[in-house]
Amino acid sequence: MYLLRTSPASPFGRKVALAAAATGLADQLTIEPADVNNPLDSLLQQNPLGKIPTLITPEGQTLFDSRVIIEFLDAKAGGGVLIPKGDARWQVLRQQALADGLMDAALLVVYEDRYRPEDQRSPAWVARQQDKMARALDYAESHYTSPPVAGTLHVGEIALAAALGYLDLRFDGTWRSRYPKLVNWLTLFRQALPAYDATGRQP
Numbered sequence: 295m296y297l298l299r300t301s302p303a304s305p306f307g308r309k310v311a312l313a314a315a316a317t318g319l320a321d322q323l324t325i326e327p328a329d330v331n332n333p334l335d336s337l338l339q340q341n342p343l344g345k346i347p348t349l350i351t352p353e354g355q356t357l358f359d360s361r362v363i364i365e366f367l368d369a370k371a372g373g374g375v376l377i378p379k380g381d382a383r384w385q386v387l388r389q390q391a392l393a394d395g396l397m398d399a400a401l402l403v404v405y406e407d408r409y410r411p412e413d414q415r416s417p418a419w420v421a422r423q424q425d426k427m428a429r430a431l432d433y434a435e436s437h438y439t440s441p442p443v444a445g446t447l448h449v450g451e452i453a454l455a456a457a458l459g460y461l462d463l464r465f466d467g468t469w470r471s472r473y474p475k476l477v478n479w480l481t482l483f484r485q486a487l488p489a490y491d492a493t494g495r496q497p
Contacts, residue, residue: 303463309364309456330345341356349366364377
């Protein structure tokens with residue numbers, strides 16, 4: 295069994311769980327919660343960065359971050375399953391990079407409010423992250439709304455679904471009123487990969 299250290303609300307952890315489901319490897323994956331704020335959590339021995347998600351193989355090898363883990367899952371599934379070969383590879387990886395950047399910006403906005411004292415918060419810095427989120431969503435609405443197809447889902451689509459799920463979780467789904475194509479796309483993704491709902495978490 296592979297051990298995935300993550301937290302219930304992590305969009306990057308969800309991305310890996312969705313990838314495992316899409317490759318048919320979910321039944322080989324055990325998910326164990328990790329507390330990145332606990333200095334005694336064994337995550338710090340498993341990953342020197344103390345970050346999630348971290349995957350531990352049966353042989354004791356550790357892999358991080360989500361992009362590396364998904365490369366590993368793709369290889370275990372035979373290759374070219376989540377990440378196509380040839381020229382299509384770069385289009386898919388670009389979509390993944392956009393979605394990962396969207397998740398990064400959203401997480402930074404959440405962390406600013408959660409961990410920084412109110413008198414030390416920077417509205418201008420938060421606005422910069424929000425601008426990144428808006429530009430990423432604008433781009434996705436224009437470029438990444440082709441209907442996802444069960445059995446052919448790639449890492450770009452999986453990352454985008456994880457990102458949109460995190461916006462639903464932490465930002466009350468406010469993105470939905472402005473991006474109807476993405477709303478419809480996510481509905482189709484949920485149908486194509488039922489694990490999307492199974493991996494969802496409450497705030």
